[in-house]
Amino acid sequence: MSFIDICYPTVTTPNLLQIVLKGIKRISFQGCMTQLFFFNFFGSMEYMLLTSMAYDRYVAICHPLSYHLMMNIRTCGSLALITWGLGFIAAFPLSVLISSLCFCSSNEINHFFCDLTPLLTIACDDTSSVEYVIYGEGVLFVFSCFLLTLISYIYIISAILKIRSSDGRYKAFSTCASHLTLVVLFYLMIACMYMKPASSYSLDEGKGLSVLYVIVIPMLNPILYSLRNNDVKEALKRLLLTH
Template sequence: MESKGQYPPRGNHTTLMDFILLGFSDVPDLQEFLFGVFLIIYVIILMGNSLIIIITQTDPSLRTPMYFFLGNFSSLEICYVSVTVPRLLTDLCRQSRSISFLACATQMYFFLVFGATECFILTAMAYDRYVAICNPLLYPLIMNSRLCIQLAAGCWITGIPVHIGFTYLIFSLPFCGSNQLNHFFCDIPPILKLACGDTFTIEILVYTVAVLVVTIPFMLILGSYVKIISTILKLPSAAGRAKAFSTCSSHLVVVTLFFGSGIISYLRPKSSHSTGMDKFLSLFYSIVTPMFNPIIYCLRNKDVLVALKKFLPKWIVI
C-alpha cells in the first residue's frame, strides 16, 4: 500500500510529495493547552519586540548604534518565530498535518537564513559593545552610521546565498518509506532521518555550515567579551564598572541562551540525537529564547526602561 502523498516508485525510491508533521500528536489530550501556551508566547514575542522597535525609532535618547542593532534584532526575532509558530498553531487545531515538499523546503530555508542572521547580528552587537568599552574615545568615529548600516545589511544578506544551496542539496536527497516527520517544523535532523541512502556528505556539510555560522560568531563574541570584561575590571570606580557591565549583561544572557541551545542541537554527535531531545532543543532556541529576549532587554537595560516609562503613558492615553 502506498503512503499518502507519494507518487508510484521510480527505480528503488519513492518520490515524496508531502510530509506529515507529527508535532505533538503523541499527546492528544494536551492539544488545546499547547495551543493556548504557544499562542500566548507568540503574542508576547510580537508585542515585546514591536515595542522595542517602536521605542528605538521614536525615542531620541535611543538613537545610538547599540539600539540600532537592538531594533534590527527585534525585527529579526519577529521574522524568526513567524516561520514556525503560525504553522504550529494551525497544526494543533486540525487533524491533517501535511506540508508539501516545497512548503517544507521553504520553511527550512527561511528558518536557517533567519537563524544565521541572528548569529551575525549578535556578533555585530558584541563588536559594538567591544568598541564602546575598550575604545570609548574612538567609538563615535568607528561606529558611524555608515558602518552600522553596512554591518546590519551584511548580517541580513550573508546567509541568503549559502542557505539557498544548502537547502537545495538537502531536498535533492532521495526520500523513501515513511513521510512522517516527527517534529513540529521542517528542521535539518528530522528531515535527514527520512532520507534514503548515504547522507554522510550532507552531514559533513551541516557541521561545516554550523561551524561557519554558529561556532565562529560565538568564538568572536567570546573573544570580545574576554577583552570587555578585562577592560571593565580595570576601571577605577565601582560605579563605572557597574555601568559598563550593565550595558553588556543583557546581550551576554541572550548570547548564552541562543548559542548554547543551537550548538548542542546542531554540533552534537548524531548517535546522541533523540526525537524528544531534538524537539525540546528546537522549542528552546526557536520559541522560548525569542520570548525571553525582549523581557531580558527591557528588565536589564535602564535606558530601555526609561524610554518605556515615557512611551507607555502616551500610548495608554491614546
C-alpha cells in the same frame, strides 16, 4: 534584531499552532523546503547579528571616546548587509541539497517543523554531502562567530576589571549584560541541539529544545533589552511591590 525576532518564530509557530489547535499535520514538499530555508536563514542571521553586536559592545566599552566615529551609520549598515548576505549563503546550499534528496521510505517528519535532522533521518539517499556542508558551515559560520564573540568579551571583561570605581564597573557591565545573556542562551541551545553525537540525539528531545530555541528565546529578547530602560525597571519594581 527586532525584525529577526518577529520573522524567526513566524517561520515555525503558525505550523505548530495548526498542529495543536486544528490537528492539521500536513505540509507540502514546497512548503517544507521553504520553511527549512527561512528557518536556517533567520537562524544564521541571529548569531551573526549577535556577533556584530558583540563588536558594538567592545567598541563602547574599550574605545568609548571613538565610539561614534567607529560605529557610524556606514559601519552599522555594512554589518547589517553582511549579516543578510551571509545568512543567505548559509541557508541556500543546505536547502538545495536537501530538496534534491529522495524521501522514499517515509513521508512522516518526527518534528513540528522541517528541520535538518528529522529530514535527514527519513532520506533514502546518501546524506554525506549534506552532512559535510552542515559541518563545514558549523566551523565556518557558527564557530567563527562564537570565537569572535568570545574574543570581544575577553577584551570587554578585561577593560571592565580595570575600572576603579564600582559605579563605573556596574555601568559598563550593564551595557553588555543583556547581550551577554542572549549569547549564552543562544549558543547553549545550539550546543544542545546540533553539537551532539548522532547516536545520542533524540528527535523527541529535539522537539522540546526547539520550542525554547525558536519561540522562547526570541520572546525573551525584547524583555531583556527593555530592562536596560530605567522607566521599564521602575515599572517592573512597582508591579512586583504591588503583588
